Amino acid sequence: MKKYTDQGKKDTRSGYGAGMTVLGRTNPKVVALCADLVGSLKIQEFINENPERFFQVGIAEANMMGIAAGLTIGGYIPFTGTFANFSTGRVYDQIRQSIAYSHKNVKICASHAGITLGEDGATHQILEDIGLMKMLPGMTVINPCDFNQTKAATIAIAEHEGPVYLRFGRPAVPNFTPADQNFEIGKALLLNEGTDVTIVATGHLVWQSLIAAENLENQGISAEVINIHTIKPLDEEAIINSVKKTGAIVTAEEHNYFGGLGESVARTLTTRYPVPQEFIATQDTFGESGTPAQLMEKYGLNDKAIERAVFKVTKRKSVY
Known part of the structure; x- marks a missing residue:
């Protein structure tokens, strides 16, 4: 990794x-x-x-x-x-x-x-x-x-x-991408190659997904991590190419699961290549006052939540 x-x-x-x-x-x-x-x-x-x-x-x-x-x-x-x-x-x-x-x-x-x-x-x-x-x-x-x-x-x-x-x-x-990067609108970035599950993340959840992928590797699960910085237009080819290898996907975003990245990915998969999907996002709720870390923990928007979603979605692969 x-x-x-x-x-x-x-x-x-x-x-x-x-x-x-x-x-x-x-x-x-x-x-x-x-x-x-x-x-x-x-x-x-x-x-x-x-x-x-x-x-x-x-x-x-x-x-x-x-x-x-x-x-x-x-x-x-x-x-x-x-x-x-x-x-x-x-x-x-x-x-x-x-x-x-x-x-x-x-x-x-x-x-x-x-x-x-x-x-x-x-x-x-x-x-x-x-x-x-x-x-x-x-x-x-x-x-x-x-x-x-x-x-x-x-x-x-x-x-x-x-x-x-x-x-x-x-x-x-965390600031972890190259300082001299060329930003291409509509082009997803493959951050880590994997074979068991695809994690597609955006914004603050990208770093959390990389942490999750490292933890999952220690548990024998190979996670592919893709940074979707452009939600529209969505890089559908990057997503489809990945799930054809892994057979399952987790989407991760700091947004309501209604209307966000996860829904755009689900539409893509439904029309082109259906695989099991789990959503890391807020569950149709408003937020509340607290530190960012407290809120990310409470609303399930961190590396541990991503890991749990991966375990869940990989189990669904055998019955899908």
Whole structure:
């Protein structure tokens, strides 16, 4: 099994800020908008270097989406920034009508996603955003796994023509992907080859899946681990090729199991190559206040939960 090294824990939102700094220096069409959360989005360096390309809209997220849509008409590439709950649920009508329907080149960048937002509680821990965004026609949905990948994704989406939803988080998590990586939208990454089960993960659950795979290897189970950083468009070929070898799959995400990565994978398998599947996700519930680690444990979003799902799904292979 390939070993991955934690290069030092960093928050993925800082990866977004680092990517914006690069874009500020290399792409004069990129502009940033923020809904009174500059510190949380880590874009102060971009602002310092490009004050004329920054728009502080205040706590007016719906207006921010409309302004961003308008800026694209002038040839700009607007990056909007606020918490994931406010980037999607609060402004869904504006995104649908002014951005998605019109296929505007807006990059909707959402911090503090998922249950690892932690102590702010259920009102801020959106667990439905991937589902909301992936159902919009023409919307690309990206959920990177660490600081380096978030930075690379931020830079890459500036070159993509069309609306993008980029999701990232608040807590410091292991940073283990290459600093110089080439981020290819829609292309899954095979992190570990295996023969007994496929683990398909996104976001914070990628590192947890690698831990689980290492533990499973010590128990005689060979797990293939795939990083699905782009949920839409989904790399269906990578998934199908893997399950043809392993015959079973576990999907892992920090999102409600309704509407998330797991459902997209299930649709792919149902129509092309059915195999047993287990879902690591929140089970149709809101979150609550607590530390990220406490919440990931309680809601079954960690390496131990992935291991249990693997044991369950591999037993189903013989009767499927």
